[in-house]
Amino acid sequence: MQETRFRRMHEAVMSGNMPNGGGPRKVISASWRRSLEAGIHPEVRAAPLVYDAGDIGDARSAHPLNEVLPLLNHTLLQIADEAAHIMVVADADGHILWRDGHREVLQRADTIGLAAGFAWSEEAVGTNGIGTALATGRPTPVYSAEHLIRVLHHWSCVGSPIIDPDTGSVLGCVDISGTTKSLPPATVALVGAAAQLAESHLALRMRESDERIRSRHQSRLRASGLLVTPSGRVISGLGGERLTLPVASDRMVLPDGRAARVESLGDAYLIMPFGVSEPPRLRLTLLGSERPHAELDGAHVPLSLRHAEILALLASHPRGLTAEQLSFLLYGDEGNPVTIRAEIHRLRAQLSGAVAAKPYRLVGEVESDVLSVRRALSTGDLATITRLYQGPLLPRSESPALRRERDELDARVRSELLARGSIDDLWTFAQTPTGHDDGEILEHIITKTSPNDHRHAAARVRLSADT
Structure with a gap:
């Protein structure tokens, strides 16, 4: 009965005469108007092909809905197959990327282009569950003669758009279609629920990505x-x-x-x-390198030995040091504060905003490989120790204070690794200038490795070279 009413209504509207019972639903009449304005003729026999077999695979793998396809299959596919329907997933342009379901219905769908690679927007085939849902932005059922083109009058379908939680734009559409006069209300609700489930999955992935981005750039x-x-x-x-x-x-x-x-x-x-004071971010690399350097707000800044010594001392004294104190720590009783003031004047020009005066101190966010290794030693973080300790602190420095700090740090790293380090930790330390010829370290490596291990052989060669 309902199908007959749809057909009479369709014929009346197409002929320009409104039936006594009124026109189609508002969503359908609006869709018919859009379709006719797009030049769709009611006698169109099938949807147009937009992807050939060689291109559909790339389109699928590149599309965001590829990630939620297993979820849609799990939610809808069995129900669709049992009800003699098919499930269709299209992109935002109405191009079908995936479909599956009841085999006989799939075969009938092939005859009208309801298959992967075909276009099902309203501009392509007129009013239908996929194209009209994309046009309205909400779940939309289309029954039998509510379709504009007559070849679809044996079909009923319901489509629901899937919204990108990141951009707020439509990603595509999931649809259930079948060769029936109508669809049960439960099917209409289920398609909408499946779309919402897909959106929830994408939103979860988006939040996880947001957290990784925040963590990655927290220092900025x-x-x-x-x-x-x-x-x-x-x-x-x-x-x-x-x-x-x-x-x-x-x-x-x-x-x-x-x-x-x-x-x-x-x-x-x-x-x-603009107008907001942004503290500088200073990172110092002082361990093991003959060429110490700084990174100021991400920019690489080479350091002379004297400037590296000053920065190393200021990093170890966050409350600051006077010129007299710096001079003593660097040169002992023979130091000259005037020389220090001249060096810091040049250093402040090189590291704009990172060195304050009265007293001299580092400002903003300050990090260094020395400070990181010290923290790792206090917490027993061997992974950080072996990763960051590349050798002694400013090995060319003759500063009395830095020599004491250098010897203390080397001893603490060596002691921690001998007490708790794995063979990988010990071998990593043995590649540094400090550990390269350390007899006790090499003996531990020999003891903990088999004769076939290349580390065993290398440690023996180094030990024999020292005797």
Whole structure:
């Protein structure tokens, strides 16, 4: 009865005469109007092909819905097959990427292009569950003669769009179709629920990605700064907001009217309002290298030995040192504070904003391989010790204070590794200048490795060379 009413309604509307019972549902009449304006003729026999067999695989693997396909299959496919229906998944343009379900229905679907690689937008085949759901942005059933083209009058379908939680745009559509006059209300609800389940899965993955991005760039964040995804979502700062990022500029205006600088971090953007003092970030590499260096806000800065010595002492004395104190620590009683003041003047010019005066001290975020190894020694973190300890502290330095610090650090690292280190830890230490010819370290390596181990042989060669 309902199918007959749909057919009469379709014929009346197509002929320009509204039936006495009124027109189709508003969502259908609006879809018919869009379809006719797009030039769709009711006698179209099948959907157009947009992907050939060689391209569909690439389209599938590149699409975000590829990740949720197993979930959609688990939720809908068995039900669709048992009800003599098929499940279809299309992209945001209505191009079908996947389908599965009842075998006989799949065969009938082939005759109308309801198959992978074919276009099912309203602009391609008129009103249908896939295209109309994409056009309306909500779950939409389309029954028999509600389809604009007559060849689909033997079909009923319900499609639901899947929204990208990152961008808020439509990713695609999941659809159940069958050669029936209508679909049970439970099927309509189930398709909508499956789409929401897919969105929840994508949202979880998005939040996990956000957390990795925040963790990766935590050192760059400031109280006034914003961390923004490439899609414009603010994930640190003004949570929940979305910004329109500039296309070809490193400047933008925030919603509150403040001008800000935009810096690309690769997988995110750092947005820092102008006029906000941003503390410098200083990282010192002082262990084992004949060429010590600093990184100031990510920029590599080579250091002379004297500047490296000053920075090493200031890093060890976070409250600061006077010129007289620095002079004594560097040169002993023979030191000259005037020389120190001249060196720090040049150092402050090289590391703009990172060295303060009265007393001389490091400001902002300060990190160094020396400080990191010290912390690792206090917590027994052998992995960090072996990774960061590359040799003695400023090996060319003759500063009395730094020589004491160097000897103490070497002894503590050596003692910790001999007491608790694995063979890998000991071998890593043996590659440093400190451990290369250390007899006790080499004997431990020999004891803990088999004669066939290359480390065993190398340790024996080094020991024999020392005797």
